[in-house]
Amino acid sequence: MATWFLIVIYLAFISLGLPDSLLGAAWPVMRPDLGAPLESAGMLAMIVAAGTIVSSLASGKLITKLGTGPLTLISCLMTAAALLGFSFAPSLLWFALLAIPLGLGAGAVDAALNHYVATHYKAHHMSWLHCFWGLGATGGPLLMSYFIKEHDSWRSGYTAVAMIQFGLVIVLLVTLPLWKKIAARRAENPTTEVAIGAANHDSATVPESLADEQPAKQPLRLPGVKMSLLAFLFYCGVETTVGLWGASFLVGARDVSAVTAAGWISLYYGGITIGRLITGFITLKVGNRALILAGQIISVIGAILLMLPLPDVVVLVGFVLIGLGFAPVYPGLIHETPARFGRANSAKLIGYQMAVAYTGTTFIPPLFGVLASQAGIGLFPIVTLLLVVFMLLSSEQVNRAIKRTKMTG
Structure with missing residues (x-):
């Protein structure tokens, strides 16, 4: 069943x-x-x-x-x-x-x-x-x-x-x-299939005050919640920006043909999809938070490669690395929500996360389009790197907030 x-x-x-x-x-x-x-x-x-x-x-x-x-x-x-x-x-x-x-x-x-x-x-x-x-x-x-x-x-x-x-x-x-x-089976025996900490070696650090079943009256005030929302904003903003403007950067700044540029962007999406398939197996041995950090570092390396005056094949590698790096970030952040902030708060908070994620998807790519029309598409690698770094810093701030709460709790 x-x-x-x-x-x-x-x-x-x-x-x-x-x-x-x-x-x-x-x-x-x-x-x-x-x-x-x-x-x-x-x-x-x-x-x-x-x-x-x-x-x-x-x-x-x-x-x-x-x-x-x-x-x-x-x-x-x-x-x-x-x-x-x-x-x-x-x-x-x-x-x-x-x-x-x-x-x-x-x-x-x-x-x-x-x-x-x-x-x-x-x-x-x-x-x-x-x-x-x-x-x-x-x-x-x-x-x-x-x-x-x-x-x-x-x-x-x-x-x-x-x-x-x-x-x-x-x-x-x-x-x-x-x-x-x-749902009835889990209500009778809630410990059999609950995911919190089950596949995450680092989830055991969640303080009991955040993992209890009493929903917070104001979940947005829980330690780390606001920074987690920023991480979703920057992630979805940069994921969509790379997909929407990557080909334009290749054609306008690197003199790559439109057909080749479209193929390279498909490899970027392929990196995300295949990376998530592989990540599913890796999570059996490695915790979410370690995978999220590793993915963000890989995407930073990919963004840096886009900035370097190196052969086009290096730029292709950069796009693939960005895609592979993005793979564990979004699902990992979502899966950590019940562990970090409590199952009773997770339904509402994941709804907030989805809303902020869609906000990033909606507004950040058009804003970059306005910037590129004024200052040139060559800014694409710099903006991509900044968004990835902001995402990484926001995500790490969540971990620090959770750790501080555990120490003071």
Whole structure:
């Protein structure tokens, strides 16, 4: 039963990744059909992001009221309906309206499943969960490119992804009683599958005052919480900035061809996805916090390589190292949340983390775009390095705050 349940969770995260990169892949052919200006894709992306922020902030209360299973089912139904609507939408206005339920559904299921796995499963499952998101994010553009090439229809691409989402909705509906059975089993014997400290040699340092089951009245005031939110802001900001502007840097500052640049950026995403697969195995022997630090150091090295006046192959290595370094950071930070701040606070705090993460994704890349338009795309390696360093410092401040609390507690 537990194995099948995990498969359902993994499938849900593949479906979460599928729509994330569809708009960018389809926009060159969508825009003429809709008669929309080029920059309106950014507007649609921001509406989706705003929805994810709102639902992420509300996810703690929604999980408590509805439960993870029903919330995941409702959220996937919303995203499936929105994607199906995209395939029929006659104008940009309809796309803007449908982007609202797409964002609300994506944010809710993201926060709900991250909280569930962080609370009930070991660290390697969190890494693999986000690896499956990468599979979905990679598969979405491949599906869209197939339908554009073979059927000359971006609408069919959206229809296909919507049907996959509706298939998941059916799976979630059929397995809905399973969520209740698993929850009841853990309630009867909560020590059997609880993840806190189970796969993290360094999680045992969590002070008892943070690990108890009484939720804090103001969880944002717990030691280290605010710095952890900053770590999420900088991580998602730099991850998206590298993905969005990396090819432009290669073409504009390194004279790499557009085709080669696109391939190199795909290797960056491949580094993140494959790195999370590998990280899942490493967590069986190494703690989350050590992996997070190691990943951040590797990404710093990768960013430095982008700055050096060395052959292009070194720049390629830099992008791959940044991707590999990013691999353990996001899932590791999420999985540490119950251990650091208590299981009773984790649902609400992970919702806050998702909201701040989406804020970084929404605003940092456009801000860099404005900077690059004024000062040149050559600033890309410097900004990337600064964001990675800020992420590292924020993350380490969380560890120091937890350590100080243990010493004084």
